[in-house]
Amino acid sequence: MPEISIIVPVFNTGKYLSNCLDSILGQTFSGFEVICVDDGSTDESADILAKYAKNDNRVKIIAQNNAGLSEARNNGLEAASGKYVLFVDSDDSIHTRTLEITHALAERHTADVVSFSYVRIDHLYKDISQIDNSKDTPYKLTNKPLFFCNKKGKWSISFTAWGKLFRSSIIKNRKFIPGIYFEDYPYIVCLLKSQPTTIILQTKLYNYTYNPSSITQTNVTPRKIQDYHIGLNYIYNECFGSKEFKFILRNIFPNILKQQFNLILRSEERDKKVLWESFQNELVDLNRKKCIRLIGNKLRRYIMYRKLIKNAK
Incomplete structure (x- = not known):
């Protein structure tokens, strides 16, 4: 059984998908599965997923009719078997030590959530976060994480589902609201309200790719x-x-x-x-x-x- 289930919702992100999967499969921590949920893609995404699944048995594919990001994540959660869950959007990527660092901290402190920072990039995957190997990564431990939500200053937790390692037991029965845009913030706020033991990292372990066709960048309606x-x-x-x-x-x-x-x-x-x-x-x-x-x-x-x-x- 894998320690970590990585859930990757996929919808027409063929341009970015290989870089996303390469960043996951190149992790220094090996005990994970990758659950890719194809949300009815009409580009080359399905072919890319099939190629990766054929070459690496850690990659699993779930195909669904187009139902949106929430349902893709919910279906991924149902299939997840790991002790922990990490969400990665398919147009983004992660640092090569993301799983190693977050898993070690979660185990050391019996944490329910490990929240980490991100770098915004306007190009395909490049491992641009620099981590000092000579000392422990600085972090804050709290059982009142909601009060750090979107907080200005040194320690802050974003509203996003990505950028966090979750203990499976606290999220397996919590579903994203189906059929809506901007499903992350109600999910995260209500989860953090339950006071899970949370580690906040300043370290930038997630590469958020600016995608002009993503939900957050297209016109408001x-x-x-x-x-x-x-x-x-x-x-x-x-x-x-x-x-x-x-x-x-x-x-x-x-x-x-x-x-x-x-x-x-x-x-x-x-x-x-x-x-x-x-x-x-x-x-x-x-x-x-x-x-x-x-x-x-x-x-x-x-x-x-x-x-x-x-x-x-």
Whole structure:
């Protein structure tokens, strides 16, 4: 049985896929399986996967009709047999020592999550993170990881599912919301709210590839605004009444609303009317739940939210 299951959702990333898989198969730690979930790719991705699976029995392929990233990850989780799980997006790559370092720390501290940093790259895989082999990698150990979510400064945990090694037992029964964009942040927030023992690394072990055709880089749509709303409602339903909820209202909600606000401001003028209407509906619903507050928001943006809410039909 492998120690680590690496889940790689794949959808039309043939340009990047070999570099992703090479970075995984070239790890200094060998006790892993790679579960590649082909989400109905129509490019050369399926052929690339077949070639790798033929040459390395650690590579396993799951084929599904196009259902989105959430379902690909969920199906990968069902098939995973490792003690730990790592998500790697198929247009990204990882440092050659990612598994070695994160696994050692997780075992040493009986950690549930090991979160690490990333480098943004605009080209194909290159092992650009420099790690000092002469001393231990600096890290922070906490059982209140939510309070480090998207925090500025030395120790921070991102909203992304990638960039983290998870103990399987804490995520096997937790599913990503199917059928939505931006599924990472509600998943991570609700997981960290349960106070798993977490190690935070500053070390850059993940190479995030700028892909202009990825979900996060393409234009905002009313559907995407609605999906942000679904994610916030999911957090509200999971976390309301908890002692962490005040932190969520002050830090997580304002951050996600700001992302949407800025995306709409940068959108094409012809699209703004319908986007503002979708955002307005979200604000009205969240205000009804008492989730729109001044604290955590810039005053100018908060005033704009209040105007939108007041002018709602």
